[in-house]
Amino acid sequence: PGLAADMAKEGHLVPLGDDLANWMSDNYGAGSSWVDLGTYADANGKEDFYGFAFKMDLKSLVWYSPEQFEDNGYEIPTTMEELIALSDQMVADGNTPWCIGVESGNATGWTATDWMEDLMLRTTSPENYDRWVSNDLPFNSPEVLNAMEVYGQFSRNDDYVAGGASSVATTFFGDAPKGLFSSPASCLMHRQASFIPAFFPKKGEEVANGEADFFYFPPYASANLGNPVLGAGTLWTMAKDSPATRAFFQYMTEASAHEAWMSQGTFLTAHKGANLDAYATPALRKQGEILSNATTFRFDASDLMPGAIGAGAFWSEMTAFANGQDAKTTGDNIQAAWDAIK
Numbered sequence: 001p002g003l004a005a006d007m008a009k010e011g012h013l014v015p016l017g018d019d020l021a022n023w024m025s026d027n028y029g030a031g032s033s034w035v036d037l038g039t040y041a042d043a044n045g046k047e048d049f050y051g052f053a054f055k056m057d058l059k060s061l062v063w064y065s066p067e068q069f070e071d072n073g074y075e076i077p078t079t080m081e082e083l084i085a086l087s088d089q090m091v092a093d094g095n096t097p098w099c100i101g102v103e104s105g106n107a108t109g110w111t112a113t114d115w116m117e118d119l120m121l122r123t124t125s126p127e128n129y130d131r132w133v134s135n136d137l138p139f140n141s142p143e144v145l146n147a148m149e150v151y152g153q154f155s156r157n158d159d160y161v162a163g164g165a166s167s168v169a170t171t172f173f174g175d176a177p178k179g180l181f182s183s184p185a186s187c188l189m190h191r192q193a194s195f196i197p198a199f200f201p202k203k204g205e206e207v208a209n210g211e212a213d214f215f216y217f218p219p220y221a222s223a224n225l226g227n228p229v230l231g232a233g234t235l236w237t238m239a240k241d242s243p244a245t246r247a248f249f250q251y252m253t254e255a256s257a258h259e260a261w262m263s264q265g266t267f268l269t270a271h272k273g274a275n276l277d278a279y280a281t282p283a284l285r286k287q288g289e290i291l292s293n294a295t296t297f298r299f300d301a302s303d304l305m306p307g308a309i310g311a312g313a314f315w316s317e318m319t320a321f322a323n324g325q326d327a328k329t330t331g332d333n334i335q336a337a338w339d340a341i342k
Contacts, residue, residue: 007237020249028270029291030296037051058268062189063192063197076215077215080122097187098162098189099161099186099187100161117129117302120143121225121229123220139334163186177190178201226296268284268288318330
């Protein structure tokens with residue numbers, strides 16, 4: 001989306017028009033969110049719709065072992081309050097709730113930014129999330145520091161994390177979920193995006209055979225912020241206007257255009273008119289339901305921020321946070337890095 005905005009600013013893209021924008025708002029789950037993502041305002045404040053979202057990725061998921069939940073009598077939580085209460089119950093039962101790892105070579109820290117983004121959507125408004133992405137809401141503001149502290153309640157709690165809080169910074173993100181399948185299990189839950197089964201011991205067969213499943217990372221009931229979803233997506237834009245290109249974008253409004261890809265696997269859509277039975281697997285169908293039931297969708301914040309922040313200071317400072325640095329210092333340091341590039 002950031003690149004698309006740059007291209008629109010430089011005059012390389014043709015607006016898709018209000019009709020397509022209105023169609024998307026009416027027919028996509030969290031529709032206005034997708035329209036906003038593809039909309040660019042010029043220096044005079046004139047807004048045009050340039051980016052048509054087709055193919056989504058979903059991040060707001062918690063993976064678990066159904067057998068472990070059944071053996072312990074645990075229920076799937078539907079609110080953040082219930083998720084925290086479940087985590088506490090697991091500790092009381094002598095179990096460890098979470099596996100968390102943020103090590104990823106030169107990209108170490110990115111998994112912590114995903115936690116932060118999901119929690120920002122659950123502790124403050126979508127508008128504040130957008131202001132955070134653009135730095136109108138500074139990194140050391142109370143709203144951002146609060147989300148970081150909530151993340152710390154999960155990740156810096158020795159009782160909550162397999163290997164203790166000190167292991168978070170050094171555990172490879174792809175190894176973290178393997179604790180779900182050890183015997184005995186070293187953790188019972190893992191928050192990660194839809195791609196993570198590729199890192200499971202059986203490369204994802206666990207999902208197909210029922211050894212692993214997922215649930216929606218739930219919102220706070222007390223916050224009244226609906227069902228926010230964090231993810232990413234592909235935006236289609238038009239560089240040269242023509243009847244054929246217009247016809248192509250019109251075709252992408254058809255449910256059949258989405259269903260053809262849904263049947264191939266790895267494709268998710270927010271199109272509310274698409275037949276969910278077209279999904280290749282039950283897991284994809286469930287992920288598609290989460291997308292279509294979302295009240296708000298927001299793109300991965302670190303991917304929208306300047307590279308020096310989103311793929312720089314944000315990663316490194318969240319790693320420092322995992323190593324014990326306090327939230328205020330972390331927020332101050334990221335904000336200082338942002339101020340330095342303004």
